[in-house]
Amino acid sequence: MESGQDKLQELIVRHCAILRANADLLAGCVARMSDPDNASGQPARDALHIAHQVAGAGGSIGFHEISAIASDIERALQPIVAINGMPSAAQKARIDALVHRLQRVAAELKPQMSTLYRLDVAAIAGERHRA
Amino acid sequence: MDLHRITYVEDEPDIREIARIALADIGGFEVDLCESGQEALRRSTDFHPDMFLLDVMMPGMDGMQTYRTLRAMPEFCNTPAAFMTAKVQDHEIRHYRQLGITGVIVKPFDPVTLATAVRRLWEHAGY
Numbered sequence: 001m002e003s004g005q006d007k008l009q010e011l012i013v014r015h016c017a018i019l020r021a022n023a024d025l026l027a028g029c030v031a032r033m034s035d036p037d038n039a040s041g042q043p044a045r046d047a048l049h050i051a052h053q054v055a056g057a058g059g060s061i062g063f064h065e066i067s068a069i070a071s072d073i074e075r076a077l078q079p080i081v082a083i084n085g086m087p088s089a090a091q092k093a094r095i096d097a098l099v100h101r102l103q104r105v106a107a108e109l110k111p112q113m114s115t116l117y118r119l120d121v122a123a124i125a126g127e128r129h130r131a
Numbered sequence: 132m133d134l135h136r137i138t139y140v141e142d143e144p145d146i147r148e149i150a151r152i153a154l155a156d157i158g159g160f161e162v163d164l165c166e167s168g169q170e171a172l173r174r175s176t177d178f179h180p181d182m183f184l185l186d187v188m189m190p191g192m193d194g195m196q197t198y199r200t201l202r203a204m205p206e207f208c209n210t211p212a213a214f215m216t217a218k219v220q221d222h223e224i225r226h227y228r229q230l231g232i233t234g235v236i237v238k239p240f241d242p243v244t245l246a247t248a249v250r251r252l253w254e255h256a257g258y
Contacts, residue, residue: 004156011152015145052188056217057145059239067239071217116149116242124243125157 004121012114015061019054023106026050026073027099033080033087041084047095048077054102062114069102134253138163138180140171140197141215142189149242150184158246168197176206182253183212184236202231211256213249215240 029047051073059067076095080087087095111117137160141147147164155162163178165171169192171183183201187194194214201207211233219227224235234252236245 004152007156008149008152011145011148018145052217053143056238057143057149060146060149060242064239074217119243121152121156125159128157128246129159 004125005119008116008119008121009111012061012111012117015057015063016109016111016114019058019063019066019109020106022050022054023099023103026054027103030092030095030099033095034092041081041086044077044080044087048074048081051077062116063109064115066102066105066109069098069105073098073102132181134160134181134250136161136163136178136180137182137184137249138165138171138175138178139184139215140165140168140189140194141184141186142166143186146186146238150240150245153240153242153245154249157242158249160246160249168192168194168200171197172200172204175201176204179206180210182233182249183207183210184215184249185212186238187214187216198230198232211253213252 026047029043029050032043033047035043051070054070055067055074058070073095076091076098080091137154139147139150139154139162141150141164144166147166151162151164154160163174163180165174167189183198185194185197192200194216198212201210201212213234213236214227214232215236215238217238219235219237227235233256236248236252240248
């Protein structure tokens with residue numbers, strides 16, 4: 001039977017690939033944000049949704065640096081989505097820089113970099129039970 | 132009354148999986164994971180949770196809509212419910228509490244301490 005630690009490591013390995021894919025998806029949405037054909041604001045909303053997912057899931061699965069960068073991207077996108085508008089040049093430059101940083105960190109990500117990778121689920125469960 | 136059964140509503144599959152490890156494998160709770168508010172409404176009448184954990188930002192029926200719908204159901208009108216959400220300000224937490232929300236657990240959460248945080252909210256609710 002698969003142990004809790006095995007299941008956790010499988011999840012971390014899978015999530016590593018998802019984070020890389022989401023960083024690229026996010027970059028695609030951000031690239032479309034200034035396109036006049038996308039004046040509806042949909043790319044910014046999509047980007048915000050992905051950044052929110054990356055921040056929440058990445059952080060809960062032990063990838064804290066990725067989560068922190070995604071949270072910064074979320075905060076940078078929120079005022080643009082709130083007015084359903086196009087980003088200013090300064091807003092776009094800041095978001096581009098954050099997304100490039102996210103992609104760079106995601107590209108170098110390894111499962112072992114998760115703070116949960118070596119977590120002994122059975123031992124923690126045992127300690128909790130005894131407490 | 133003790134806390135045994137938890138329904139966790141979350142649209143992101145990997146967060147559901149880490150929550151299952153945190154609440155069931157580490158916390159020892161019986162957990163029903165639902166990917167949407169609609170699924171939670173369908174399944175909770177059979178599962179009978181002692182407590183709900185609701186993601187706030189979900190496509191379709193969000194956490195608040197799910198909470199209001201559950202509260203309108205006689206079997207869940209008093210069941211504690213907590214929101215799982217990104218950092219919120221104190222006035223938002225006060226607003227949630229005024230609506231009857233038991234508390235807020237900040238995402239991203241720490242899987243090692245999630246079960247303890249949930250139990251604290253449960254005890255805070257007076258159970």
